[in-house]
Amino acid sequence: MLLSVPRMTKIERVETEIVDLPTIRGHVLSMTTMVVQSIVLVRIRFSDGSVGLGEGTSIGGLSYGSESPESIRAAIDTYIAPMLEGEDADNINAARNLIERAVRGNPIARCAVETALWDGLGRRLGVSVAQLFGGAVRTGLDVAWTLASGNSEQDIAEAEEMLERRRHRQFKLKIGKRNVRDDIAHVGRICAAVGDRARITVDVNQAWDVFEARWGLAGLQEIGVAMVEQPIDARMRDQLRSLTDGYEIAVMADEALQGPVDALQHARDRGADAFAVKIAQSGGLKRGSEVISIAQAAGLGIYGGTMLEAGVGTAAALHLFSTVEKMHWGTELFGPLLFKDEILRTPLRYEDFQVHLPDGPGLGVELDDDKVNHYRRGRIPAVKATATTV
């Protein structure tokens, strides 16, 4: 009798490309103003013909963190892809261990590749990534919108439109570019306009020093802001803890959280009230789930953060967060809505103040190849078919 030996599915090829997506308006953050978002798309081709999708995205080139779209792509092409090719496609932990041993830092590049492995595995097994993480406990997640036009009146008009369309009722205001007094006045105008129809939080993206932060937090809690995200430099842990202790307003760590080791230290020191969990910053979905476990064990609030990813990265985070028992502060998985164009064949569904988990195996999303080609960096523009007269 001939025994059939199951053939191992291998990782055949890891492909990357940078896609530059224009934003619907200038997105004004303390460190940069974004008019375009550059994402790194990853496609992993497997020996059985299946394909997995991943995305690695940061914000504002190198102004937000230490990885740029170009460095993410180079890390994958030069170091990660050659190491993975020929490896077992179904053993994501083994692949992750290989990558983590060979690549220090570079969490966004690692996340992009790991995401494509989860997507591929889910597609082959016919189950969603959420199922691979134990199953979704909800299929709709509350989703905030960031008001960051740089102008109070425009932000208020945007908030009114989002409330009217029942798309968002939590708004995160990007501050830290102006002086503290002007920022508080700006936030105050928006709080007064929306009243109790929405929850208002702010993100300073590390812009304040600790003295500014004291005035800032006092002013923000006075006008009813619910939470302040990363008010000071990510390295200043003791100072963040003193702000957490010193004010009623909730303090959330974002840039300070680069994976489970940081999470453990912040949790142990009680250095923040809540964690903005980002799969990219954590180094992938698995490490992101560990950050979540640490927050849960320490009784900290959890917020589903974003690096303003497009559809693939947003869907990946959505799958993981859908498995979490309690998302105290909801999510901000609105990335695809910030871009002028959609690169998924079927866009993620935003309805009734929530973003909804897509159906289907893996991440449940497909790329629109024409759109991806159109926005791909370095593409050769189509020759115009117009006649010219000399």
Ligand code: MUC
């Ligand atoms: C950040 O710092 O949280 C998330 C939403 C947004 O507008 O920017 C990001 C980055």
Ligand code: MG
């Ligand atoms: Mg933030």
